[in-house]
Amino acid sequence: MSALQQQVHDPYPTRLEHAITPIERIEPTVWGDDGSGPLGAAELNDFAAQGYLVRPDTVDSDALGPLGNELERLAAELDSDDPRVIREPGGSIRSIFAPHLLSTLVAGVVQLDTVLPVARQLLGGDVYIHQARINLMPAFTGTGFYWHSDFETWHAEDGMPQMRAVSCSIALTENYPYNGSLMVIPGSHRTFYPCVGATPDNHHSSSLVAQRFGVPDQNTLTKAVDADGIDQFTGPAGSALWFDCNLLHGSGSNITPLPRSNVFLVFNSVDNQLGAPYAAAGIRPEYLAARRTRSLGLPASRAQCC
Template identity: 75%
Template sequence: MQESHDNYPTRLDHAIPPIPRVEPTVWGGREHGPLDDDALNAFGAGGYLIRHRALGEDWLPPLNQELNRLGADLDADDPRVVREPGGGSIRSVFEPHLLSDLIAEVVSLDTVLPVARQLLGSDVYIHQARINMMPGFTGTGFYWHSDFETWHAEDGMPAIRAVSCSIALTENYPYNGSLMVMPGSHETFYPCVGATPDDHHTASLVNQRIGVPDQTTLAKVADRCGIDQFTGPPGTALWFDANLLHGSGSNITPFPRSNIFLVFNSVENALVEPFAAARRRPEYLASRAAVPFGSIQASV
């Protein structure tokens, strides 16, 4: 039985107007972490923040080696491995923090975990983690979407109190499929039309069609908010609100792009039953152990 009121109805059989966000974007203050007032205000207004040197240069060679190891060691039929359309190269590997001590250590860095706690104003846990790999020439993009729409509809995340951290492991150029965001779009929830198919995640992780705003809505939001693009050297972190509209184009350049993608949810925002899906998604996509990160590291 659903235990939480639905402030953000979606996956409907008819269109309804956009819904103003109920929750604040920034939950903690200057005294709660490393971000100063300017950074907190920028995140609150735009819904995203770029932090340089989240990883030092000495981290990059071993992490790239770890990506290669994970890709080689995991079985081809492991559901945590998502491939490009047609069964091509690896697109994503989920739960890397449980597969690699090195990546678990990245989560604990002073440049990562305290920022999540400050933005969310509480202890946090990993709702979802993955490595994203966009190979040169053949890497396909991600269509415009709000992550919260999926996490709410298919995972039962009650409130917009989660934040994502994408840490670049390669150079992010304007032309190799780097992430684009619509600044300020996080202030509004855009309900989507279309019921959630059974086992939707098996298709949406490759090419999402359900749970995305229609083109008319996207055009209006882009006209009002504009589009910014995340570029920068390896080691740069992009923090963005769970409800920020974002997407990426395909990579037809020779330059591959990869990143560690961490989703932090407040322990006070534990998942309930899905709001618009018949069953829960697998644990590797949506952890239900709302235990503060750090207290379960002994099992990593």
């Protein structure tokens, strides 16, 4: 726990010296109702129970080509030493952070009527972009993401107080079961799993390539999978996976000749703004955790995206 948070009660302690019992979630998963957005009661109930929801046709097929070209442009134009560009050990690009601030096309995706209203409904009101990135998993060499809860990191290292954030992963390429597509443990969002090990200084400089701190141990993961199993997000380009900030998820490496890429958007409630980190010495850069919050306006039509 940081010095600034030592006198504040933390309902979700983590990065500890020793293991403690998992903690039951305090907040609701769904903050809106079926009258406040495009999701019906059945979809909201599924999201509350499973912690995730798949929405097909989130981005129209005629917009996927321009978005793919935009990814190539960003990858080519950004300097090799730009901190927003995260590379695999072999040198290929793994992620590009804050693409919505670098590209009007990506910014348009945030405002789509198939995206923004869903975020507002799930979080019960005005939202802003806490983090955005493009994830690239190239053919043959793309490495996976180990099992983790995003909220654990955002709470520990960014000072996010509540589980009132949601992620939207929009596939720009086909997601097959064998090209490193995302796996989730359904229902795991209902439990917070404290992790062992103090946060190193400048942890983000290494964790964005391979995370070692803030991940559950193997025994914890085994129990979670025994209880709830594993689901996998597969489907055509343009599909979106929405998942709760505390859902355990991860992906394997891509050893196929089929690359995988996605636009990853994290929406946070304007009522859940960041404070001092709960378990880190300093704050992370703005491109990883936005502190200059601005409520997003009305959604745009799909035609305005690309």
